[in-house]
Amino acid sequence: MSTPVAYDSKIEGNIIFTKLDSAINWMRKNSLWPLPMGLACCAIELMATGASRFDISRFGAEVMRFSPRQSDVMIVAGTVTYKMALAVKRIWDQMPEPKWCIAMGACASSGGMYRSYAVLQGIDRLIPVDVYISGCPPRPEALIEGLLRLQRKIEGEHSFLAQKPALSAALA
């Protein structure tokens, strides 16, 4: 999807032909700004992923934004209690489209070991999740793997069609 469809070396000035979808997706997937929804111990591994040893900036996702308006991917890292659940949902609703969600760890994916009255049994009960990462906690490598999978998923999206359906139809 992301491969340029043509490159004419005779044309000088670095012009590349590609599909609009590929270009948009290429830009999106390499600048995913995460919203670190760190709610429990998994957030520690999230921090480690952001720090120099694992260095998530190699994949363009180091710009942790605490404002939902500026973020693209919510990384739910930790135990979502019912007391926190609607706050997470509210922050998710405040994020502008396009947006994605990574459920990091057993708790965010399924409630984990907290099968109890206090814990939401998986953040997917409130918001749509794109990537689930197993582990308690997942190692930073696992989070990076999850991020790469999300990037692969973004590559396959019809971003232009989704954003401008009327224009797409007129062009077709």
Place this chain on the structure above:
Amino acid sequence: MLIKLEASAATKKDAAAIAGKFTVEKQTEFRGELTLVVTRAQFHDIARFAKDQLGYTYLVDISSVDHFGEEPRYEMVYELQNFERVENLRLKYTVSEDDATAPSVVDLWPTADWHEREVFDMMGITFPGHPDVKAVGHLRRILMWDGYPFYPLRKDFPLAGRDSDTPDVAFSRVAPLAGGPFVTAPSTGDTQEREPRSREME
């Protein structure tokens, strides 16, 4: 740290002083810590006496116990500490289910504020003298949200929880227990065997 095997003479004297002035139903000693079972009616006076006269200026903790199926059902446990001797004194009294209230000691130890809110939140015992009651008319929740209708640490409350809805604040749903809670069982097996697993509830 050394495990003290016997309470010091000074702490025993304090216990005797309380027993001399108030009703002490039972006194036990375990590993150098004294526990006095007193009555709810006299508790506030005993607490004041322990703090002002005996030097138990630090309230370490307040907890509550649910003896489900017994009467009186609840028990309050107060852990006091004498800072000078670094010795603890435990005071307990029972609270019946029909009148699940307890005297507030926030006026003596301000730290009791949140402890009492937690006891209310988890066990449903109320403290009519608590500053919340004066301020907003009832105790506020502290771990759960205001509007949550249950008291989760009561023995008759299921671990999986119950459905509840507090619009715009929070909700709760019954958790799928799938064969029981995740618990460890006593075993001499290796770490893999001892790991918490889903087990059938009796």
